[in-house]
Amino acid sequence: MATAVLTLPSDIIESVINIASEAGRTIKSIFEQGQFEQHTKLDDTPVTSADLAAHQLIYQSLTQLTPDIPILSEEDADIPFSQRAQWSQYWLVDPLDGTGEFIAGSNDFSVLIALVQNHKPVLGVVYAPMKEVCYFARSGHGAFKRQQGQDTQIHSQRQGEILKVAVSRRQDPQDVLKLFTKKQDVELIRLGGAALKSCIVAEGQADCYVRVGPTGEWDTGAPQVIIEEAGGKVLDIDLKPLTYNCRESLENPNFIVVGRNQWNWAKLLGI
Secondary structure, three states: OOOOOOOOOOOHHHHHHHHHHHHHHHHHHHHHHOOOOEEEOOOOOEEEHHHHHHHHHHHHHHHHHOOOOOEEEOOEOOOOHHHHOOOOEEEEEEEEEOHHHHHHOOOOOEEEEEEEEOOEEEEEEEEEOOOOEEEEEEOOOOEEEEEOOEEEEOOOOOOOOOEEEEEOOOOOHHHHHOOOOOHHHEEEEEOOOHHHHHHHHHOOOOOEEEEOOOOEHHHHHHHHHHHHHOOOEEEEOOOOEOOOOOOOOOEOOOEEEEOOOOOOHHHHOOO
16 A cells, blocks of 8 residues: 655755765765776666765665655666555655766766655755755745855746757767757757756756656656746656656656746747
């Protein structure tokens, strides 16, 4: 039987921010030392000792914070759907989003923690340890950016005529440009780390982020709350909402993060 959804205290997000920050400091220490182990997982994606150290810290801390809420982490995702299907709420974690960036020596990586209730993310924290920046949101309470101890509410409604699109540094830009009907009106912003690209849409530095290629639900859970509370949306390429823990596979479809809801995205994408 599915567990009842708990009414969590409003200040729990501060506890989650602290957990993400502590995990980020662990990753930062390993990054700066420049000594880490690297392996390839069964899905041919890389994992490092930093991913695993952050996972262990987050898992232990969340278990202590909310012992009755299960945890689904990228580094511990081999949980049968028959078991996950019973969850009405759970923590969804990517201990190190941007492992490829970490390995390459780039600063564009972050720690992601989301709380999902009834298949929808309702709390999200994205912490970028090398920049010491935290993005966070709770459903119905707005989205915020914390930097140097100051919280600023963020909004996704950027002004300007040219469409600014955030894409991965490692992605062929043609894979993204071919999705748009007017390629000459698109300006690309290259950045590593899936979550950080979503967050620059949330704070109005870009109009959208298009992801073509495999990602997991842990890549979008935390950013989705932030972008939605900032006024945007996270949709698949057919402009349908993403789902969480609704099927055996935890892989996302290709998706787009949009910040300007007043634009006709169906027309821009030729749908």
